[in-house]
Amino acid sequence: MKKELRLLKGNEAIAEAAIRAGADAYFGYPITPQSEVLEYLMMEKPEERTGMVVLQAESELGAINMVFGAAGAGRRVITSSSSPGISLFQEGISYIASAELPCVLVNVVRGGPGLGTIQPSQADYFQATKGGGHGDYHLLVLAPASVQEMADFVPLGFDLAFKYRNPVMILTDGLIGQMMEKVELFEQIPRATEFDQDWVATGKTPDRERNIITSLDLQAVQMEKRNLRLQEKYRKMQAEVRFEEIACEDAEYLIIAYGSSARVCQKTIQQARDKGIKAGLLRPVTLYPFPTKAIQVLTEKVKGILSVEMNAGQMVEDVRLAVNGKIPVEHYGRFGGMVHSPNEVLEALEEKIVKP
Amino acid sequence: MTEEIIVAGFGGQGVLSLGKILAYSGMMQDMEVSWFPSYGPEMRGGTANVTVILSNDRVSSPVLNEYDTAILLNQQSVDKFESKVKPGGLLVYDGNGINNHPSRKDISIYRIDAADEAAKMSTTRTFNMIVLGGYLKIKPVVKLENVLAGLKKSLPARYHHLLPVNEEAVRRGMEIVYEVAEA
Structure with a gap:
């Protein structure tokens, strides 16, 4: 093909x-x-x-x-x-x-x-x-x-x-x-x-040892090894860490989102910039390994971070570990099968990050 | 140019395939496209909807809560999506079975009696193509030749003998759509 x-x-x-x-x-x-x-x-x-x-x-x-x-x-x-x-x-x-x-x-x-x-x-x-x-x-x-x-x-x-x-x-x-x-x-x-x-x-061929595939090792010493x-x-x-930065060069506020939530947030970034809010988006492409260093670099440049996920707040924990208390980090997201809209994310960004 | 469209109606009216043909047409015209359907339990017997985005740029969010154009094919869809059209946007609806007609003053409203027309043409299954024709008459976001190419690409070869009937339906839709209110 x-x-x-x-x-x-x-x-x-x-x-x-x-x-x-x-x-x-x-x-x-x-x-x-x-x-x-x-x-x-x-x-x-x-x-x-x-x-x-x-x-x-x-x-x-x-x-x-x-x-x-x-x-x-x-x-x-x-x-x-x-x-x-x-x-x-x-x-x-x-x-x-x-x-x-x-x-x-x-x-x-x-x-x-x-x-x-x-x-x-x-x-x-x-x-x-x-x-x-x-x-x-x-x-x-x-x-x-x-x-x-x-x-x-x-x-x-x-x-x-x-x-x-x-x-x-x-x-x-x-x-x-x-x-x-x-x-x-x-x-x-x-x-x-x-x-x-x-x-x-x-x-097994005569010229080599057996290849044994198992997850069991009754000797704790071996299992520790x-x-x-x-x-x-x-x-x-x-x-192998991979990520994408969108409009981060001059960003004052950062959204971190992956997968479909990152697509929604791309629109939010445009809407925010139309309103004069300099927002950027960091999209982790690998979630493990997590782009901790990239977040730490951006932490020095932005005033606050919103982790936008279609869950009750999971990746935000890894973001907070990376930021280590230096700037405010909040979570926003719909969940249980609901997908947040770009406008809802923008409102959350203003409420939770830009306004305080 | 970016055109953000919601198509909504009963399951079985051809809502998803109308959206699919739009997406294929956009692709034939070298545009970026996205097609995101409602795939929930509401599809079975209830309402179906699909968000289609045609753009010259990379498509950002495939999920939206306001649209440039709403193509609404039953009462529930009019009730749900009339308020989601951007000010200055376009609403096209089929009049069949509608009691509470769309009434906003800040959008353009067009009506197309495609269900009646499809019955008259004795090709009820081309209903959605009549609607598509009506929409493209008002907003020619894709060229007719690309719609026909898109239709050909989206239909399996065993249905290609139906292409002329569908083309006729699109052209008929262009003739019968009419303006109800201008923004």
């Missing part, structure tokens, strides 16, 4: 990008608002296009353990779900992180807690960035803000997952998932035919 300009939903872009990124397998289970990923894959018949396997598992538990198995064989494997389904994934994700296997996980977040609602939300920020399952681990978290990035972050996710042998999560929501935009699709990347024999479990290795890896992963 050649480069191509298409009008696609975010969910469809993820699916098409998975085929083009040379993925070997997708295992998943349908849930609104991301069912188009599996639907699109089934319609496209990737087994005919590239030989990629697409399978609807019997449940989320089945799907994530199929991901675990395929990743252990060194395959490029991807899955997707939405909030309640991602909660069901968590046991498997913790095992995959502990076993240090690469894979791409997509969470098209909907309003929670519980079964919640099918409308867009960013309430899974804590779950995605602080681990999610049990134990000391981190995912590398990418937050697309457009359908273009939904497509582009799939191959990027695979590259990072294999570079660090760590699960990568694409954290998006029902808004970007359901929205259609223009997307320039990248050229087909061929599926890998050779696998890194250092660690993959593809059958594994944890130290993981922590060292997370330190190295900090080099």
Whole structure:
């Protein structure tokens, strides 16, 4: 497949990008608002296009353990779900992180807690960035803000997952998932035919030791060593921090927002500037690692920061850690499936940050 | 140029596909476009709406609470979105089943009796294309040739024999739309 300009939903872009990124397998289970990923894959018949396997598992538990198995064989494997389904994934994700296997996980977040609602939300920020399952681990978290990035972050996710042998999560929501935009699709990347024999479990050959993939280590001393290795890896992963600054050069007030909320806030920035309020936007593209240093640099230049998220205040904690009390940091956001409008954000910016 | 549009009506009236064809048309004209539907439970039997943005610049927020144009196809949508049109903006509505007509004085209001016309043309499924034609007559944000190209791109090949019927519907809509009030 050649480069191509298409009008696609975010969910469809993820699916098409998975085929083009040379993925070997997708295992998943349908849930609104991301069912188009599996639907699109089934319609496209990737087994005919590239030989990629697409399978609807019997449940989320089945799907994530199929991901675990395929990743252990060194395959490029991807899955997707939405909030309640991602909660069901968590046991498997913790095992995959502990076993240090690469894979791409997509969470098209909907309003929670519980079964919640099918409308867009960013309430899974804590779950995605602080681990999610049990134990000391981190995912590398990418937050697309457009359908273009939904497509582009799939191959990027695979590259990072294999570079660090760590699960990568694409954290998006029902808004970007359901929205259609223009997307320039990248050229087909061929599926890998050779696998890194250092660690993959593809059958032992006489010339090497067994590759054992497990998350269990009954010796605490050994488990501590594994944890130290993981922590060292997370330190190295900090080099992957990515962010976008919009109108920050002369900004007096800063909005920090990611994903669909960042799109809403781009409009707020324009509205604020029309009113003479010099506002800028910092958009974290990676949520883990978090752009702490970029925020610290801007803290020296602006009078206050508003963290705008479609949740009750989660990322604002990481912003406050970065700012360390130097300037006021407030949170604003609608939640439970409601999406704030640009005007509502502008009102909050004036009330909470500009006026005091 | 940026045109921010809400299309709203009953599920099944072709609201989402009208929006989709607008988005495709914008794409054919090298514009930046976004299409964001209501995908909630209200779609099933109730109201459906879609926000379409056509722009020469990068589209910022795909979600809005005020619009340059509202295309409203049932009473609930008129009730909900009349107040969300920007002052000086445009409201186009289908008169079928409307008891409380839009009445703002600071916006342009146009009416199109597309449901009646579609019944007369015995092509009820081209209802939304008649509406689209009416809108494009008032605000030619995309050229007709790009609408037809967009229509072709959005329809699967097995429906391409219906393209002439749809083109006729768009042209008919351009003829029958009429002004109710000027801003």
